[in-house]
Amino acid sequence: MDAPDRNAAASKPPITVRLSSPRGFCAGVERAIRTVEETLAHYGAPVYVRHEIVHNVHVVSRLAAMGAVFVEDLADAPADRPVVFSAHGAPKTAHDEAERRNLVKIDATCPLVTKVHNETRRHIAAGRRVLLIGHENHPEVIGTMGQAPAGAVTLVQSENDARLLPPTDAALAYVTQTTLSVDETRGVIAALKDRFPQIHGPAREDICYATSNRQAAVKAAASGADLFVVIGSSTSSNSVRLVETALQAGAVNAVLTDDAATFDWKLCEEANTIGLSAGASAPEELVEEFLEYLAGMRMVIIESVETATENIVFKSPFRLAS
Known part of the structure; x- marks a missing residue:
């Protein structure tokens, strides 16, 4: 990544950045x-x-x-x-x-993931089959399915999967991966409840507060944006979901990038308004580096789009807490 050209930035029209908040690290x-x-x-x-x-x-x-x-x-x-x-x-x-x-x-398992593990074990102990809404091969899904004997948990990845489940007289319950799209998961749950009206669900939704908050902030910032940039790694489920959320909320284009060094800066050349967020595992300094580089290309006008305030802190694991 070449150094920004400050002189060139002054000669170009300004670019508005809708900066989503909350973004970046969650408590887990x-x-x-x-x-x-x-x-x-x-x-x-x-x-x-x-x-x-x-x-x-x-x-x-x-x-x-x-x-x-x-x-x-x-x-x-x-x-x-x-x-x-x-x-x-x-x-x-x-x-x-x-x-x-x-x-x-x-x-170091996130306490909100542990909540899903505990729910799964309780349902199995109560004699229920568990339907897990999630993405195949994601480590969180592997971990949750691994809380029960083989065959006791069935993965459901989409509304279509839910509709195609065979009829059963068995008692059923559902749990979800914590980093899913809120809107997509809502549709899957509705399909499961339509298919199996007696199905048991969690008292409080399994999608974590940070996932929900970041998606809500992206929705608020994305409509009409020429480009929405999410900083995060491609292996991060919640970061990938933010890109999808931005597109669904009305961004003309949305991309995921690890950092400023790997970003395709040509995408910003014709943009007047961009949205910016970061996945729950992306450090804030990556957002700062992105903005610093962008400011070397164009004069930047920051519009903060804040939809929630987070103050949750999780204690260290027991072995380290003392």
């Missing part, structure tokens, strides 16, 4: 990152982390430089070093393996 992501940092401080490096602690390349790279080692299989974690479980949650078999090997296990 902050807790997970803090957990790895505190574990490194307490135990020293290396500290092993099962899966990427959160889905953001910058966060993972920074923690790796500090001494975190990211593994997909606990077999790659030695018995004499602590292992942190990622924010996305893990199947019961992974927890069982860590206990069998007597690993120092530190669980």
Whole structure:
């Protein structure tokens, strides 16, 4: 990425940036990152982390430089070093393996994901089959399905999936992945309730507050925008959903980018108004870097679009809380 040309910026018409808020880190992501940092401080490096602690390349790279080692299989974690479980949650078999090997296990699973795990186990214990609304192969979905015996949880990815489920006399319940599109999930739930009127659902929706808040802020900023930019990694489900939300809310174009360095700046050349947000695992400094570079191309007029205020903080895991 070349340095911005400040002189060129002064000669071009200004560009309005509708800056969505809330954006960026949520309480679960902050807790997970803090957990790895505190574990490194307490135990020293290396500290092993099962899966990427959160889905953001910058966060993972920074923690790796500090001494975190990211593994997909606990077999790659030695018995004499602590292992942190990622924010996305893990199947019961992974927890069982860590206990069998007597690993120092530190669980950074987001408390809102743990809520879904607990709901799933309660439904199974009550004799219900569980329908999980989510995306196949996402680590959170793998973790939730892994809370129950094989075959006890059925994945439902769309309204069409819901409509095609075979009739049954079995007691049913549904839970959802926490990072889904609020609007899309609402349609799937409606289809399930239409198909199975007696189905049990959560007392409070499973989609997390941060996902809902960020989507609402994007909706408020996207209508009529020439371009909407979401900063986040392609592996981040909630970031991908923000791009979809922007398009559905009326943005002419919407893109996901890791950072200013990888963004296609030609997209801004003809734009008069752009929206800007960041996924729940994207650091705020990436937003600042994007705005700084944009200000080198065009004079920037910031319009803050704030739809909620967040003040939630999750405590560190029990092993580190004291």
